[in-house]
Amino acid sequence: MRFMFIVKSAHAAAPTPELMEAMHKLADREIKAGRMLDNGGLMPLATGAQVRITDRQLSVIDGPFVEAKEVIGGYAIFELHDKEEAVASAVEFMQLHKDYLPGWEGTCEVRAFASRMS
Amino acid sequence: MTGADAHRAILAVWRIEQPRLITSLARMLRDVPLAEELTQDALLVALERWPATGVPEKPGAWLMATAKRRALDQLRRGRMLERKHEMVAWELEAEQQAMPDLDSALDDDIGDELLRLIFTACHPLLSREARAALALRMICGLTTEEIARAFLLPDATIAQRIVRAKRTLAESGLAYETPRGEELSERLSSVLEVVYLIFNEGYTAARGDNWLRPQLCNEALRMGRVLTSIAPLEPEAHGLLALMELNASRTAARTDAVGEPILMLEQNRALWDQVQIRRGMQALGRARELGGAGGVYALQAAIIACHAQARTADDTDWSRIAGLYAELAAVVRSPIIELNRAVAVGMAEGPEVALAMVDRLAHEPALRSYHLLPTVRGDLLHKLGRYAEAGAAFEAAAALAGNRREHDLLTRRAAEAAEAAMSA
Numbered sequence: 312m313r314f315m316f317i318v319k320s321a322h323a324a325a326p327t328p329e330l331m332e333a334m335h336k337l338a339d340r341e342i343k344a345g346r347m348l349d350n351g352g353l354m355p356l357a358t359g360a361q362v363r364i365t366d367r368q369l370s371v372i373d374g375p376f377v378e379a380k381e382v383i384g385g386y387a388i389f390e391l392h393d394k395e396e397a398v399a400s401a402v403e404f405m406q407l408h409k410d411y412l413p414g415w416e417g418t419c420e421v422r423a424f425a426s427r428m429s
Numbered sequence: 430m431t432g433a434d435a436h437r438a439i440l441a442v443w444r445i446e447q448p449r450l451i452t453s454l455a456r457m458l459r460d461v462p463l464a465e466e467l468t469q470d471a472l473l474v475a476l477e478r479w480p481a482t483g484v485p486e487k488p489g490a491w492l493m494a495t496a497k498r499r500a501l502d503q504l505r506r507g508r509m510l511e512r513k514h515e516m517v518a519w520e521l522e523a524e525q526q527a528m529p530d531l532d533s534a535l536d537d538d539i540g541d542e543l544l545r546l547i548f549t550a551c552h553p554l555l556s557r558e559a560r561a562a563l564a565l566r567m568i569c570g571l572t573t574e575e576i577a578r579a580f581l582l583p584d585a586t587i588a589q590r591i592v593r594a595k596r597t598l599a600e601s602g603l604a605y606e607t608p609r610g611e612e613l614s615e616r617l618s619s620v621l622e623v624v625y626l627i628f629n630e631g632y633t634a635a636r637g638d639n640w641l642r643p644q645l646c647n648e649a650l651r652m653g654r655v656l657t658s659i660a661p662l663e664p665e666a667h668g669l670l671a672l673m674e675l676n677a678s679r680t681a682a683r684t685d686a687v688g689e690p691i692l693m694l695e696q697n698r699a700l701w702d703q704v705q706i707r708r709g710m711q712a713l714g715r716a717r718e719l720g721g722a723g724g725v726y727a728l729q730a731a732i733i734a735c736h737a738q739a740r741t742a743d744d745t746d747w748s749r750i751a752g753l754y755a756e757l758a759a760v761v762r763s764p765i766i767e768l769n770r771a772v773a774v775g776m777a778e779g780p781e782v783a784l785a786m787v788d789r790l791a792h793e794p795a796l797r798s799y800h801l802l803p804t805v806r807g808d809l810l811h812k813l814g815r816y817a818e819a820g821a822a823f824e825a826a827a828a829l830a831g832n833r834r835e836h837d838l839l840t841r842r843a844a845e846a847a848e849a850a851m852s853a
Contacts, residue, residue: 343540344448345654348708390647395434395441399488403445406486426681 313348313424314389314397316404319381320417330411337407341389346400350387381418397421435480443472444570446489450496451567452542458500459605461549462595465567467503471496540659543568545607547656551620554601559594560623561630562587568655569648579645580630617660621669621726624652628673646677657712664721667712671730674709675737678702689834694742706737728757747777764793772805780812800829804839811846816853820846 326334341347353359357374364370387404391397401419408415447468454464471492485491550563562580565571571579577587608616631645653670660666682700685691713734716727732753739745754770767790775783787806796802807822823843830836 343543343655343658344445345651345658346445390651392444392644392647393437393441395437396444399438399441399445402484403488 312391312393312397312426314391314394315422315424316387316389316397316401317383317420317422318385318417319383319420320415321381322415322417324412324415327412330407333407333411334404337404338387341400346389346391348388348390350385352385353383356382384417394421394423397423432480436476439475439479439484440472440572442484442488443475443492446492447570448543448546448568449489450492452546453493454496454500455546455549455605456542457497460599461546461567461605462599463500463503465595467496467499468492470499541607543655544659545605547620547652548607548616549598549603549605551616551623552598552601552603553616553619554603555594555597557623557626559590559597560619561627562590563594564623564652565627565648566591568652571648575644579642614663614665617663617665620656621665624649624656625669625673625726627652628676632676643680646673646680649673650677657715662719664716664719665724665726667716667719668721668724668727668730671709671712671716672726672733674705674712675730675733678705678709678737693736694745698741701737709737710734723756723760725757725760728753728760732757745776747773751777764790764795765799768796768799768802768805775805775809775812780809784809784813798829800826800831800835800839802826803829807839807842807846811842811849814853816846816850820844820850 338347338350356376359374361372361376362369363372389397389400391400398421401421405417405419408417450468450471451461451464454467455461458464458467474495475488475492479485547564547568550567551560555563562576565576565579566573573588573591574584577584580587607613627645628649631642631647631649650670650673653666653673656663656666657670678701679693679696681702682696682698683691709730713727713730716722716724716730721727722731732750735746735750735753751770751773754766754773758766758770768787771783771786771790774786784806787802787809790796790802803822803826807819807826810816810819810822820843823839823846827836827839827843830839
């Protein structure tokens, strides 16, 4: 099963070098284990844009944006056996944040790809 | 959480850690089968304790510590007099002293160790079936029951296969090491063969009556990715990954709503997985960059790539496919490849040339009871307007077809040809 992990946080704090190193090692291991297919961090929301439809009107909005709730900071795509394995993997990833970025709060959302097979 | 949920959650955690557990223990104990058993033991301990205590914060370190403790116990109890074990026990003690290795789980590069493990599990000393079972068990972390279900065999058969394979490994006294130089490519082909066997076991079962079969394709793909990332300079590893990715990209289009197979040229190409095709093309490109364009897997991947890149069935570059089959036939002599080449030539240059090729294959012993030979022949004869002969060929093919659906289809085509012969 293919999964996407979406990491969201309201904390703008940049990751510490320690966290970066630990995440890099984890990613390296996951790629070598054939589980991780792709991953990436995203630039801050302020540098992005939103293309929106409201009231049947299409509008393009450039940053900065007012709603600063949880913002997506990065994603990863995995090929895993089942949801349990996905959750275990996400727990391991989040544990790194707990260890190397004390005080950080955020969410790693685990979502299975919609499959045309099932 | 119910008991079953907890069980699955624990198994998932263990599966992530399992290759590292086996490789670390195997390195210390210099005994892969024993390392594998201790890893299983650690799982049993986790299944016993974790439902009550919860999954520990560093499950990998916990499992490793547990497995090492077991290893020590076992060595203390057993043959302590043997020098090898004495040394190993000493090393383990020293490591135990240096505990906790809570963070080391991520610290060393697992690549070389994993490669060593794969080479051991896929040792040419073992039968292909035993290699496949052992690889699924030791590298993918599947249970015996899961492997048995995937191969549609009784649990006991797989269990016995694994036990025998491990005994063979233990008795052979072979070194736990990565082969080098010329031996490497020879041993690698034994690994690739097993990965491809696992893939095909899942892929050629076109009928979707068992959801675990696609899992075999996924396991093979995963192993293929492991091989390309830890042996990145081996062109055939990339070639095989490309072949598997490109074939797997058609999965959603290969069967209809009731699970009946749909032939490639009739598939809805919108259902082909473009992301997977892209990954396959990347792997094929890598194989070529490494000078492996002429490898057996890379050539087959290149053939599938022609299909993957054609927007419609009519856009297929058949002359390129025919050329690739010719190259493939020069590397591996096989009448089945020759027959496939004839089909491609027929599409590229017309039925006449192809028919001559097919007729040259008529006396190949390997094709004597192969229903696709008269099927292809019937198809070519039909295109040439030789309906009576086409009808006879389809009837011969129907008699040889083992599969009900194919038998029906061929009988229908025989009847159509007979009708055409009447009105001609």
